[in-house]
Amino acid sequence: MAPVLEVSGLKTHFFTRAGTVKSVDGVSFHVERGEVLGLVGESGSGKSVTGFSVMGLIDPPGRIVEGSIKLNGKELVGLDEEGFREVRGREVAMIFQDPMMTLNPVLRVDTQMIEAVTAHDKVSHKAARERSRDALAKVGIPSPEERLNAYPHQFSGGMRQRVAIAIALLHRPPLIICDEPTTALDVTIQSQILAEMQGLCADTGTALVWITHDLGVVAGLADRIAVMYAGRIVETGAVDPVLDTPLHPYTSGLLGSLPAEGEPGAPLRQIRGSTPSLARLPQGCAFAARCDYVQADCLALAPDVTPFPGARGVRCHHPLNLAGVAA
Amino acid sequence: MLAFILRRLAQALFVIAAMLVIVFFGVNVVGDPIYMLISPEMDQQQIAETARALGLDRPIWEQFLVFLKNAAQGDLGRSFVHGESAIKLILHRMPATLELAFVALVLAIVIGLPLGLYAGLKPESRLSRFIMAVSILGFSLPTFWVGLMLILTFAVGLGWLPATGRGPTVSILGLETSLLSLKGWQHVALPALNLALLKISLVIRLARAGAREAALMDYVKFARAKGLSQSRIIGVHILKNIMIPIVTVLGLEFGSLVAFSVVTETIFAWPGMGRLLLEAITRLDRPVIVAYVMVVVVLFVTINLLVDLVYSALDPRVRLTEATS
Amino acid sequence: MSEATLPAAAPPVEAKEETPFRRFVRSFIEDRLALFGLALFILIVLLAVAAPLIAPQNPYDLASVDVMDSRQPPGAASGEGFTMWLGSDGVGRDLLSGILYGLRISLMVGAFSGILAATIGSAVGLIAAYVGGRTENAIMRLVDLQLSLPSVLVALILVAGLGKGVDKIIIALVMVQWAYYARTVRGSALVERRKEYVEAAQSLGLSHARTVFRHILPNCLAPVIVIVTVQTAHAISLEATLSFLGVGLPQTEPSLGVLIANGFQYMLSGSYWISVFPGFALLMTIVSINLVGDRLRDVLNPRLEK
Numbered sequence: 001m002a003p004v005l006e007v008s009g010l011k012t013h014f015f016t017r018a019g020t021v022k023s024v025d026g027v028s029f030h031v032e033r034g035e036v037l038g039l040v041g042e043s044g045s046g047k048s049v050t051g052f053s054v055m056g057l058i059d060p061p062g063r064i065v066e067g068s069i070k071l072n073g074k075e076l077v078g079l080d081e082e083g084f085r086e087v088r089g090r091e092v093a094m095i096f097q098d099p100m101m102t103l104n105p106v107l108r109v110d111t112q113m114i115e116a117v118t119a120h121d122k123v124s125h126k127a128a129r130e131r132s133r134d135a136l137a138k139v140g141i142p143s144p145e146e147r148l149n150a151y152p153h154q155f156s157g158g159m160r161q162r163v164a165i166a167i168a169l170l171h172r173p174p175l176i177i178c179d180e181p182t183t184a185l186d187v188t189i190q191s192q193i194l195a196e197m198q199g200l201c202a203d204t205g206t207a208l209v210w211i212t213h214d215l216g217v218v219a220g221l222a223d224r225i226a227v228m229y230a231g232r233i234v235e236t237g238a239v240d241p242v243l244d245t246p247l248h249p250y251t252s253g254l255l256g257s258l259p260a261e262g263e264p265g266a267p268l269r270q271i272r273g274s275t276p277s278l279a280r281l282p283q284g285c286a287f288a289a290r291c292d293y294v295q296a297d298c299l300a301l302a303p304d305v306t307p308f309p310g311a312r313g314v315r316c317h318h319p320l321n322l323a324g325v326a327a
Numbered sequence: 328m329l330a331f332i333l334r335r336l337a338q339a340l341f342v343i344a345a346m347l348v349i350v351f352f353g354v355n356v357v358g359d360p361i362y363m364l365i366s367p368e369m370d371q372q373q374i375a376e377t378a379r380a381l382g383l384d385r386p387i388w389e390q391f392l393v394f395l396k397n398a399a400q401g402d403l404g405r406s407f408v409h410g411e412s413a414i415k416l417i418l419h420r421m422p423a424t425l426e427l428a429f430v431a432l433v434l435a436i437v438i439g440l441p442l443g444l445y446a447g448l449k450p451e452s453r454l455s456r457f458i459m460a461v462s463i464l465g466f467s468l469p470t471f472w473v474g475l476m477l478i479l480t481f482a483v484g485l486g487w488l489p490a491t492g493r494g495p496t497v498s499i500l501g502l503e504t505s506l507l508s509l510k511g512w513q514h515v516a517l518p519a520l521n522l523a524l525l526k527i528s529l530v531i532r533l534a535r536a537g538a539r540e541a542a543l544m545d546y547v548k549f550a551r552a553k554g555l556s557q558s559r560i561i562g563v564h565i566l567k568n569i570m571i572p573i574v575t576v577l578g579l580e581f582g583s584l585v586a587f588s589v590v591t592e593t594i595f596a597w598p599g600m601g602r603l604l605l606e607a608i609t610r611l612d613r614p615v616i617v618a619y620v621m622v623v624v625v626l627f628v629t630i631n632l633l634v635d636l637v638y639s640a641l642d643p644r645v646r647l648t649e650a651t652s
Numbered sequence: 653m654s655e656a657t658l659p660a661a662a663p664p665v666e667a668k669e670e671t672p673f674r675r676f677v678r679s680f681i682e683d684r685l686a687l688f689g690l691a692l693f694i695l696i697v698l699l700a701v702a703a704p705l706i707a708p709q710n711p712y713d714l715a716s717v718d719v720m721d722s723r724q725p726p727g728a729a730s731g732e733g734f735t736m737w738l739g740s741d742g743v744g745r746d747l748l749s750g751i752l753y754g755l756r757i758s759l760m761v762g763a764f765s766g767i768l769a770a771t772i773g774s775a776v777g778l779i780a781a782y783v784g785g786r787t788e789n790a791i792m793r794l795v796d797l798q799l800s801l802p803s804v805l806v807a808l809i810l811v812a813g814l815g816k817g818v819d820k821i822i823i824a825l826v827m828v829q830w831a832y833y834a835r836t837v838r839g840s841a842l843v844e845r846r847k848e849y850v851e852a853a854q855s856l857g858l859s860h861a862r863t864v865f866r867h868i869l870p871n872c873l874a875p876v877i878v879i880v881t882v883q884t885a886h887a888i889s890l891e892a893t894l895s896f897l898g899v900g901l902p903q904t905e906p907s908l909g910v911l912i913a914n915g916f917q918y919m920l921s922g923s924y925w926i927s928v929f930p931g932f933a934l935l936m937t938i939v940s941i942n943l944v945g946d947r948l949r950d951v952l953n954p955r956l957e958k
């Protein structure tokens with residue numbers, strides 16, 4: 001079967017006064033039906049912009065300059081606002097990072113859910129309300145009928161994120177893009193929501209693109225992983241091989257900086273330096289300045305993707321752990 | 328909620344009482360109105376008699392006590408000039424002023440809100456820059472000068488609209504209004520536009536700032552991600568959020584519209600209480616000045632109270648915090 | 653500016669040291685409109701100051717005024733022979749001369765009331781912030797009460813009590829404006845007071861006066877400068893309004909507002925210039941000050957910088 005989402009050669013640039021910011025600069029990946037793809041990277045790596053590009057939510061001065069986004073085989077790049085509007089919410093939904101900010105504070109929850117239903121389905125107000133109530137019940141919100149009449153501020157952060165998830169699930173879209181939906185929540189709530197999302201998506205066969213900076217979350221949730229750095233995917237593959245034997249020094253560095261990885265008491269390792277300015281990327285590999293294994297050719301030439309067995313790929317001249325992959 | 332209303336009521340009464348004291352002494356301490364009211368032929372005795380008749384010979388604090396006693400009964404004194412009850416004079420002229428202020432307020436919203444929304448949602452466009460330039464100018468222009476220009480353009484130059492006076496009035500449910508006839512609208516158009524100008528600029532600024540802020544909010548992005556139409560996002564999600572500050576500010580500004588109508592009414596010969604105040608000031612007709620100020624202060628206080636209530640009705644977050652506190 | 657603000661504000665990237673004043677000037681002139689406003693304002697001030705030298709006629713000198721010249725349109729020749737470029741008013745005075753002299757009065761009233769209000773208001777605000785307690789409460793109540801009323805109304809009531817005359821108008825304008833300064837200065841002073849360098853100054857045993865004037869006051873200056881421009885423009889506009897309404901300056905002190913009022917009666921009969929030209933002069937003055945003020949606000953308030 002064709003993948004739900006197929007992104008190839010996507011470039012989303014922001015044309016600011018300070019120069020062109022190449023937030024996403026040639027990103028290709030795909031998501032199979034019912035699959036969970038973890039899109040991992042530091043802030044500013046372009047992972048959220050990738051998500052927004054798929055939703056058609058890139059506003060000026062930003063623009064998709066190149067590439068293709070195919071959703072269920074349908075090309076999204078070049079769609080007009082109305083074309084995108086028909087896709088959003090029905091064929092692809094999105095959940096945002098901060099649940100305190102995603103619901104409109106001055107509108108009741110039922111208003112915000114019913115309008116989401118009627119945006120795509122011409123059903124009666126009553127039917128839309130019933131669907132909203134059922135959706136709230138499904139994401140584990142107690143006494144959904146009464147909660148429909150509440151305002152967002154009357155919900156806790158976790159509950160608000162559940163409402164957002166319920167809204168995303170209203171039209172049972174084949175794909176949901178989750179932009180760090182658990183980052184702003186308490187750890188206990190985080191795991192609840194994660195488990196719930198996993199269950200709901202398994203039930204409905206919904207595929208997820210899970211955008212996060214947290215490799216720990218991805219490890220337990222995703223089927224495959226794509227690591228982004230400075231607007232490009234630097235490593236991709238199934239979760240376990242990538243996390244066990246990272247090929248890219250950046251992936252390795254991210255893993256090394258996880259507290260759980262180190263010996264108790266040992267100082268945490270960290271990747272030195274910080275992400276380069278996306279307006280002034282170096283000529284060679286974008287990671288070269290921070291890389292422990294940098295060599296002369298890294299500074300001269302930006303690496304292309306090298307494929308590896310098991311549908312893995314890495315954008316590096318000198319991948320690590322080659323022995324582990326070969327074996 | 329009830330406690331909230333009661334507390335606000337107490338505050339309101341305090342403000343009114345404070346203004347009563349300030350205004351009475353402020354107006355009565357300086358200047359001697361007796362010299363405005365006597366003819367040059369009067370001798371000392373006649374002057375003294377006139378003063379006694381008006382109660383002006385008594386010490387100021389005694390005058391104040393009498394004033395307070397009468398004020399409690401709704402009597403703020405008799406106009407020196409007209410010989411009528413000052414408060415009656417004011418109240419008689421008030422409907423005309425309120426009508427003018429009301430039309431100006433509606434104009435401010437009808438003209439200012441769409442322009443401000445546009446400027447906020449498309450900040451880079453040429454039209455937006457033009458709108459903002461005009462609104463800055465609107466803040467700079469003195470009201471009376473704009474009034475003159477409106478008369479010069481639309482009344483003297485083009486001859487489209489009458490320059491002065493109010494149209495024929497009809498009484499509906501006890502309210503005198505000139506807004507039911509075309510002639511009435513022709514008369515109210517220029518003064519209302521004149522009075523509205525500052526507020527149009529204000530609404531443009533508020534709406535623009537609000538729209539710019541709201542457009543960046545996650546909830547707008549989320550609303551778009553739900554597949555809502557542009558018109559629903561602007562008309563419901565953004566508008567409802569920016570209406571809160573606009574309603575608040577405009578409500579409070581209604582009082583300032585009434586105050587500024589002194590200028591507009593004078594230019595356009597609009598028979599409202601603002602013109603009455605100006606006449607009273609030039610003739611030192613103290614009871615009318617005091618009555619005017621008290622009426623306006625009560626109006627202000629009432630409006631502030633109403634705005635608070637409307638505000639809490641519009642913003643669910645306020646409603647909750649006030650209810651629980 | 654106190655030295656305490658420098659280290660935090662200085663941009664670390666530039667190799668060459670830039671004084672705060674230079675940085676202020678540089679960012680101010682980035683905006684052409686503001687520069688234009690400043691140039692226009694300077695020109696207006698120069699014209700007003702030089703009025704006795706450049707005006708074709710002294711409008712106060714009754715001997716030089718000929719009633720036969722009354723209500724002449726722009727460009728007409730006067731009885732004395734010079735051209736009245738902007739026409740003449742109802743009693744035969746050259747309008748250009750009237751405007752130049754009128755600018756003097758309008759600017760003087762605006763400047764005096766602005767400076768006085770800034771001084772008094774800032775002092776009250778500082779005292780409120782520094783003394784605190786009941787004094788502060790009482791002052792701020794009064795400030796709130798006054799600011800809740802429209803300035804036109806307050807001014808009208810004040811002139812009703814005070815009467816006409818330059819001194820009385822200035823008093824009224826000061827009483828209208830002081831509250832803005834008091835509120836702003838108190839706000840900034842409260843913020844400054846909590847900062848470490850004030851505590852440091854006090855722990856060093858510096859006197860109260862020294863702490864206030866050398867440390868707190870300089871840091872409240874930026875907002876005060878912004879308000880001075882805005883409020884002075886407002887004061888000029890308000891004086892013109894009061895004079896236009898006939899309750900401001902008397903005929904013997906013909907400010908722009910008085911000139912406009914004098915022309916109003918002739919407007920409907922077509923002699924538009926008597927009101928319109930002084931009106932333009934007033935407008936240019938107010939707009940030029942506001943353009944400068946708008947830019948000052950952007951430059952001096954780093955929070956608003958994009």
